[in-house]
Amino acid sequence: xxxxxxxxxxxxxxxxxxxxxxxxxxxxxxxxxxxxxxxxxxxxxxxxxxxxxxxxxxxxxxxxxxxxxxxxxxxxxxxxxxxxxxxxxxxxxxxxxxxxxxxxxxxxxxxxxxxxxxxxxxxxxxxxxxxxxxxxxxxxxxxxxxxxxxxxxxxxxxxxxxxxxxxxxxxxxxxxxxxxxxxxxxxxxxxxxxxxxxxxxxxxxxxxxxxxxxxxxxxxxxxxxxxxxxxxxxxxxxxxxxxxxxxxxxxxxxxxxxxxxxxxxxxxxxxxxxxxxxxxxxxxxxxxxxxxxxxx
Numbered sequence: 001x002x003x004x005x006x007x008x009x010x011x012x013x014x015x016x017x018x019x020x021x022x023x024x025x026x027x028x029x030x031x032x033x034x035x036x037x038x039x040x041x042x043x044x045x046x047x048x049x050x051x052x053x054x055x056x057x058x059x060x061x062x063x064x065x066x067x068x069x070x071x072x073x074x075x076x077x078x079x080x081x082x083x084x085x086x087x088x089x090x091x092x093x094x095x096x097x098x099x100x101x102x103x104x105x106x107x108x109x110x111x112x113x114x115x116x117x118x119x120x121x122x123x124x125x126x127x128x129x130x131x132x133x134x135x136x137x138x139x140x141x142x143x144x145x146x147x148x149x150x151x152x153x154x155x156x157x158x159x160x161x162x163x164x165x166x167x168x169x170x171x172x173x174x175x176x177x178x179x180x181x182x183x184x185x186x187x188x189x190x191x192x193x194x195x196x197x198x199x200x201x202x203x204x205x206x207x208x209x210x211x212x213x214x215x216x217x218x219x220x221x222x223x224x225x226x227x228x229x230x231x232x233x234x235x236x237x238x239x240x241x242x243x244x245x246x247x248x249x250x251x252x253x254x255x256x257x258x259x260x261x262x263x264x265x266x267x268x269x270x271x272x273x274x275x276x277x278x279x280x281x282x283x284x285x286x287x288x289x290x291x292x293x294x295x296x
Contacts, residue, residue, distance in 0.1 A: 001013050001014060001015065001043060002014035004254050004256055006155055006157075006178040006206065007178060010125070010155050012047040012080075013047045014249070015047075015270055016047040016049050016258040017045055017048050017049065017260070017267070018210065018259055019048060019260065020051065021055075021260050021262055022054070022055060022262065023055020023062055024262065031066075034073065037066065039264055039267040043270060043271035044271065045271065047077070048077055048079050049208075049260075050082070050114075051129060053085045053087060056089045056090035057089065064117050064118040064119040067119050068119050074120060078124040078125065079123060079125075080123075080126075081118075081123055082181075083126070083129060084102050084110070084129045085130055086100070100131070100133070100134070100135075102132040102139075103136075103140075107140065107143050111126065111147060111152055122152060123153045124155065125157060125178070126155075126157075127158055127159045127181055128156075129160070131158075131161050137171055138172040140169060140172065141171070142173075144173060144175060155175075156177060156178065157177050157180060158179075159180065159181040159210075160180075160182060161182075162196065163195060166180060166199070178205060179206050179207060179256075181210055183210055184207070184209045185209065185212045185213065185218065185244065186214065186225060186244055186247055187217050187218050189290050197253045200253060201252070206254040207254070208256045209248055209256065212248055212259060213244055213245075218240065223289075224289045228285060238273075238276060241269075242275070245259065246273045246274075246276035246278055247278065249273060250277070
């Protein structure tokens with residue numbers, strides 16, 4: 001499994017296992033979660049992607065139960081998590097509306113909760129989950145810097161930020177922001193041309209891609225794109241999910257697809273995407289089918 005360096009002492013596996021649906025599984029037992037993690041590790045997938053809000057604020061604790069049952073597992077993983085979304089569900093059921101909170105108090109409380117729920121003493125990568133219109137860049141940035149200095153967080157990034165959001169937060173920080181997790185796929189190709197990927201390529205930041213299979217839409221597409229993915233997949237002896245992920249891997253922005261599934265059988269096949277090397281023509285054929293038009 002290829003790896004991508006974020007800092008001098010932190011690298012992530014090129015493919016990341018996303019745990020946003022882990023609380024939706026019929027079986028959330030520590031043993032079953034451990035089986036999922038082991039299936040990833042068997043392929044060299046060492047990076048687990050979490051967020052405090054996943055599973056109505058329960059997903060981190062579900063992972064934590066598995067880590068407590070198998071203490072040696074933690075040292076084989078990089079754990080990514082996120083904070084700042086406050087939704088009227090789970091432990092925040094009494095709030096009046098969904099909102100974002102990047103205040104120092106909320107970020108610190110979120111980090112402490114994540115550490116406790118997962119039973120770990122350090123988060124490898126903390127992401128600010130969504131841009132907050134009320135963010136004070138100096139307050140938020142200073143808090144993130146302090147968490148790194150204190151050793152509670154190894155590295156910091158963002159999620160769903162546009163270039164100007166990244167620059168604003170970075171202006172209040174000493175610690176470099178090392179990644180941005182955005183929606184990008186054949187079902188959401190806008191970042192290829194709207195400046196998002198170009199911005200991060202200029203900064204030399206790897207980009208994490210959430211929903212690389214378009215929330216499952218790419219798997220059920222019966223149009224031109226679906227047929228093309230199937231044709232290419234047949235040529236490589238794989239399935240269209242591997243082609244969709246390979247489309248992202250082919251880009252020079254060092255995209256790290258975040259793949260989430262609760263099926264052990266599907267988890268075991270995630271790494272197949274690395275065996276698919278698309279030609280430039282194949283990449284543009286897929287891009288054309290995804291956008292519905294030829295490039296200018």
